[in-house]
Amino acid sequence: MSQPSIPKGTRDFSPEEMAKRNYIFYTIREVFKLYGFRQIETPAMENLSTLMGKYGEEGDKLLFKILNSGDYLKDIKDEELTERNVNRLATKLSEKGLRYDLTVPFARYVVMHRNEITFPFKRYQIQPVWRADRPQKGRYREFFQCDADIVGSDSLINEVELIQIIDEVFHRFGIRVCIKLNNRKILSGIAEIIGESDKITDITIAIDKLDKIGLDKVNEELASKGISQKAIEQLQPIILLEGSNEEKLQTLRTILEKSETGVKGVEEIAFILDRLKIMGIRSQLELDLTLARGLNYYTGAIIEVKALDVQIGSITGGGRYDNLTGIFGLQGVSGVGFSFGADRIFDVLNQLDLYPKDSIQNTQVLFVNFGEAEEKYILPVITKIRQASISTEIYPEAAKMKKQMSYADSNKIPYVAIIGENEMAENKMTLKNMQTGEQQLLSLEECINILTSVK
Incomplete structure (x- = not known):
């Protein structure tokens, strides 16, 4: 008989790994609640009509489609099968699919429940998503997203609060991060003043690679996209802009003074930085003009978070978008949001060994089982210990002491309680520190x- 297996790109999680993951989700959830966000959940599967066409042609290919139940071939003609037109067949064979992200289901939720929602609506959502991507290191077909969004408000105070949330979460984790900021309007203004407004996507895709491929390669890519040499030269001092955030903003005000859009973007970033300065942020804040993050999606502020002590990609990202619900016919609902990369945060915490001891410890004390008489004595004792919120087990059978101690050792249980004839006679117990x-x-x-003091 062949060994059982799981689909590529999915994972099992051990009890210890689940304890670590739950610590991550609990920490993020508590901070979301602290800032007035309320939790929603949406189904694992959505109608394909909800999902298709929302992620572009490549995204549509990565959707996991669910076969219709029953005789799913009953409406398919033989010639259609022979034709092997995959896309056409898929629409007839599948009416539902697994969610690709949490954003489109959230947009659908807002439209469906708009008469029950009070705007601005602050929601968070921590659920798995699925993508039929090619599995590789750090990329899975099933993974969790931890999203927070504020919709129905244009106020930049929302951006300020989201950055505070990011700062608070990573402070609680003990991860040193740099929160990078940019603004779509600044990028549009730059493209405008160098005379290449229609090439904004090509420009931002190229400069986004500056850290990876270097300036010369970036300039080569810009030229290959048909951007003039004059425009490339004008771009150099902008993308290589150095100094403090205030100095960068002052330079940008001068460079972009003839671009109304660019100036508006600069003032939006200035507002956010000013309010954050008043509030006090522990993380590094950096205005990074090479930051683009899915430029076609964002319309204002863009946010990305990098860990400072581990070589890894972005561990959080988001920004301001307009017309979230327009894809479902409800116009004018703008918003701002971001997503914590739970799986990458898991990796960072592991590499830096930052999990608090009590976050991964389960049972605190194991009671040894000597037999029926001791068992009857122990059970009421265990009840009282559990009432003190101390995680407690009794070994389920009167096995050899060595086996019971081995169980405690294997499960990293820090204490073992022993109650035999002598202890019962004295109404006491022997507590062993493992x-x-x-x-x-x-x-x-x-x-x-003792057990309460070491929790």
Whole structure:
């Protein structure tokens, strides 16, 4: 018989890994709630009509489609099968698909529930998504997204609060990060003043690679896209802009003074930075003109977060967008949001060994089982210990002591409680520290005090 397996691009998680992941989700959830965000969930599967056409041609290819139940071939003609037109067949064989991200389902949710929602609407969502991508290191077909969005408000205070959330979450994790900021309007203004407004996407795709391929290669790519040499020369001092955020803004005000759009973008970034300065941010904040992040999607602020002590890609990203719900016929609902990369954060915390001990510890004390009489004595004791919020187990059978101790050791249970005839006679228990080997004869109250103090 062949060994069982799981689909490529998916993963099993051990109890220890799940404890770590739950720590990540719990921390993010608590900060979202602290800032007044409310949780929603949407179904794992959506109607294909909801998903198709929202992610571009390549995105449509990466959608996992679900075969219709029952006789899914009943409406398919033989010649259609022979034709092998995959896209046409897919629309007839599948009416539903697994969600590709949380943004489109959220847009659908807002439209469907618009009469129940009070705007501005602050929602967060922590759920898995699926993409039929080619699996590789750090890229999976099933992964979690942790999204927060504020829709129905144009106020830049929303951007300020989202950056505060990012700062607070990474502070709690103990991860040093740099929060990079840019603005779509600044990028549009730059393209405008160098006379290449229609090439804004090509320009931003090229300059976004500056750190990876260097300035010469960026200039080569710009030239290959038909951007004039004069425009490339004008671009150099802009993309290589250095100095503090305030100095960069002052330079940009001069460079972009003839671009109304560009000036507006500069003032938006200045507003955000000013308010954050008042609030006090622990993370590094950097105005980065090479930051684009899906330029066609964003209309204002663009946010990206990089870990400072680990070589890894972006671990959080987002920005301001207009008309989120326009794809479903509800016009004019703008918003701003971002997503924490839970899987990358998991990797960073592992590499830096930043998980708090109590976040991955489960059972705190195991009671040894000597037999029926001891078992009856122990069960009410365990109930009282659990009432003190101490995670407790009893070994389910009267096995050899070595086996029970091995169980505690394998599961990293820090304490073992022993109640035999002598302990029962004295109404006490022997508590063994599995790390030091130290043993103490204690009353129930003393045991609870010790276990509570080391939680």
